[in-house]
Amino acid sequence: MDSNHRYPAPKAGAIAARRHPEHEEDIKTKMDNKSIAIYNILDSSYPKEIRFIRQSDPFRFLCTVILSASNTDESAVKAENNLHSVLKSPKEIADADLSLIEELIRSAGLYKSKAKSIKSLSAVVVEKGMIPETIDELVKIPGLGVKSANCYLEFIGKSAVIVDTHVKRVAFRIGLAQKDDATVVYNAIRREYDESLWARISMTLNYHGRVCCHSRKPECNSCPLSSICPSISAFS
Numbered sequence: 001m002d003s004n005h006r007y008p009a010p011k012a013g014a015i016a017a018r019r020h021p022e023h024e025e026d027i028k029t030k031m032d033n034k035s036i037a038i039y040n041i042l043d044s045s046y047p048k049e050i051r052f053i054r055q056s057d058p059f060r061f062l063c064t065v066i067l068s069a070s071n072t073d074e075s076a077v078k079a080e081n082n083l084h085s086v087l088k089s090p091k092e093i094a095d096a097d098l099s100l101i102e103e104l105i106r107s108a109g110l111y112k113s114k115a116k117s118i119k120s121l122s123a124v125v126v127e128k129g130m131i132p133e134t135i136d137e138l139v140k141i142p143g144l145g146v147k148s149a150n151c152y153l154e155f156i157g158k159s160a161v162i163v164d165t166h167v168k169r170v171a172f173r174i175g176l177a178q179k180d181d182a183t184v185v186y187n188a189i190r191r192e193y194d195e196s197l198w199a200r201i202s203m204t205l206n207y208h209g210r211v212c213c214h215s216r217k218p219e220c221n222s223c224p225l226s227s228i229c230p231s232i233s234a235f236s
Helices: 021-030 033-045 058-067 073-086 090-095 098-104 111-128 146-155 165-173 182-192 195-211
Strands: none
Touching: 033 195, 058 073, 058 111, 058 146, 073 098, 090 111, 098 111, 146 195, 165 182, 165 195, 182 195
């Protein structure tokens, strides 16, 4: 994601209503004490700008998101750069043979299904003149799932709950969700937090999973959530 695309920084209290400060009390009412604590600790512990994919162009960003499925962000970026070096626009991709797209993105893995998704996305952009900006329209694009659609919505500044493997793991361990399941975590975030905070809590949970709450050896001794995490005894 591009570093120029910024989150609105919360005011002194991290639960400040970002879009409507006058609604701060409504947000506090919706969130229980633990949810507030989790949000505040993560928000104050990690950068106000969190970007895992550095790309400023919306179309190229979404292509990279598609390529990042079951893959590292770094590998996805390299594959997208390779694609863009040959096919430089949505129209060129839409008109290209599928075999060429497959070859250009082969390094990203699952290249056959990803090539179809990118070609379908390109055809939609050519037809509509833009990328859809609602979850309902985005998931109609073949191969574009809820997670990828929400990544794009967050990128363009809309509210979005993004649940990947890191978010799923962390949310379950800290007791935000009752199951290590993407749908359960997705619904828990939507239930526990005001819509204006969805993107920020998603990104800080993700960041925390990458730098601290690792899958095999979480760094519990240095974890900012250690005082309220119910799973710490399992890894001590």
